[in-house]
Amino acid sequence: MIVIAPDSYKGTMSATEVCDIIKKEFLKLNTLEKVKCFPIADGGEGTVDAMLFNGGEKFIVKIKGPLFDEAEAFYGILPDNTAVIEMAAASGLPMVGAKKNPLLTTTYGTGQLIRDALDKGCKKILIGLGGSATNDGGIGCAAALGAKFLDSDGNSVQLNGSGLAKITDINLTKLDKRLANVEIEALCDVVSPLYGENGAAYVFAPQKGADRSTVKILDDGLKNLAEVTKNIIDKDNSQIEGAGAAGGLGFGLISFLGARLVKGAPAVLKATGFENAAKNADLVITGEGCMDNQSLLGKAPAEVASLSGDTPVVAIVGMSRVTDMSGSNIRRIYVTDHGQRPFEQILKECRNDLAAAANRVAYDFYNGMI
Template sequence: MKKIVVAPDSFKGSMTSREICDIVEGVVKEEAPQIAVVKVPIADGGEGTVDAFLTSAGGKKVFVEVTGPCFERTRAFYGILPDEKTAVIEMAAASGLPLVRGKKDPSVTTTYGTGELIKNALERGCSRIIIGIGGSATNDGGIGMAAALGVKFLDERGNDVELTGRGLERLHKIDTRGLDPRLKEAEVIVACDVDNPLHGPEGAAYVYAPQKGADEEMVRYLDSNLKHYSDVLKNHLDFDVQSVKGAGAAGGLGAGLVAFAGGKLKPGIDVILEAVRFEEIISDADLIITGEGRIDGQSLRGKAPVGVAKRAAKKGIPVLVLAGDVDDSAEKLYEYGITSILSINRSIIPLDRAIARSKDSLKHTVRAVIRLLANPTQNRIPLLKRNYHG
């Protein structure tokens, strides 16, 4: 074995994808220094997306003061890749749930700051914008974002509506004449790992608003407002947003980006793997290590392990998946080119303790794997002598 590619998503609440990469690399250097390790931290469009791109592709981070989800000023950031034309934005940096600081109420939060990040990137000359829309605190259908870029959202009297999920109730007219013209020349790619519609039982409010602080009554109210928003979009822009898979992502920001920025919704894992030329990176790899915090049936819906495994399968490269928790339904993942799935937890302990010791648990698990794989003759494992490159 000469080369291992490490391409994990984060273990939410315990380790970032970059930390996981560094831990695996450290263990390999200790146990088998002859093996080269290539690190490709992965993100699905939420927190860590910018860092994942900058680590894998290079570039710089730009810090900007913007409007936070509760209309307070906050310091956010985005990345610019080495071509100086591609910006990578994670909406969570400007409109994410951690920024509400315990004041959870998705009816009064806004995506305005996300629009300010897009505008800043355009002002810096970026013509290709990749935006990850995971981790939102919002349910405004993206009207805050669009307003920051020049769109007006008006009530029956021609007054501006509140740029929140609550404000959608009064929406009567949309005026796009002031929309930043640079968007027409820009390519906007939306990294999104869900396919929920804007409204309805599987829509933004019913599925995600409870995580943001909404009770049952508020969920129904927000869903009704998103339905009204959908009707206004259809009447004024002739745009049937409800037919767009993923429109309900990030409280409807997916819908807003498609309607006003010409955004193209793509699975987050595909966006980042294409951007870093993953198939080139793994062309001579002997093993790929990937993973995420929990592996279950939902991992089939555009998550990192399956996205990585699909590409590895084309080249016959074995894939090891590491996770904090492995559900019984994870067995389905073996059909997608995954070779083995392991939990890093070595004993049954409460979640808070498992998170606290996650880094040590990962080290122990990786050490056991590398000691096994790095000494195939000693351990008498014929499988490891296979030629995975045909």
């Protein structure tokens, strides 16, 4: 059995497309070969589709978009009734276009997706934290599930970045009781704390439309949220690595919904049954657009290799900058690159290049050279 588990080739091919191309090349040489595909995602765009690749169902839900506009968003439910949500599908940067402004955007729609998953009886929910348009500390998401964020007059604040500094009290008595019996994992490869010079506002808000003064307003607001939250739950989660992910949604999910922050790629691989398949395979193939020494230390291909047991692992990559493979479980790297070419040419030829490299892997495997 051949197991294929690539990451996307950024800017050219999705992980699912890479799987299909490699699989076809193996079946050309051995039509009876059993091939299983596990496209990798890290919690960002494409996570739902990658995790539904081997089964499950996608649902469309009417929600409030990042600017409280009427919108539709999707999420998936796996065969074991685990829900998979991309927060960007409900509260993402592409949804706001030229209107990006982290003072005004909200994660409310993400909370609505969580609520829909609860309505469908899901007992485990995975939430990808990539691609947000928001910097609301997760208050919008929590409010969609019943939390109240109040100002000094006892009124609800605006559920966006501008409301953070006005919060003086948080009421969690109406928070959806079903959350107590659900396991929530937030998929996150960001290590930023909630606030401070390495926090959500200073590191990520400029990408979401914030100027220097807005960044300061947002950071002060997130600090205020952390202080009020600490008084309510008697715990300070603001400096946890990943608390600042998705404009502080990481913090909100931990503090109000009881979530755990986990690394994206390992969680996806675990949820899809990759490890068991890999350990029973004859060969595992991974890959990504550009592989370097860092890729071998902790990025998706390294996770694939570490979970594959004694099964041989090879990588097919667009470009390799690897200079040291010591300590890596990846036996061999196959490169599709043909030297310096304009990006337009790479885009045009990448699928044929990948197919040719996959054919070389298949030939080497069936001739005992791997």
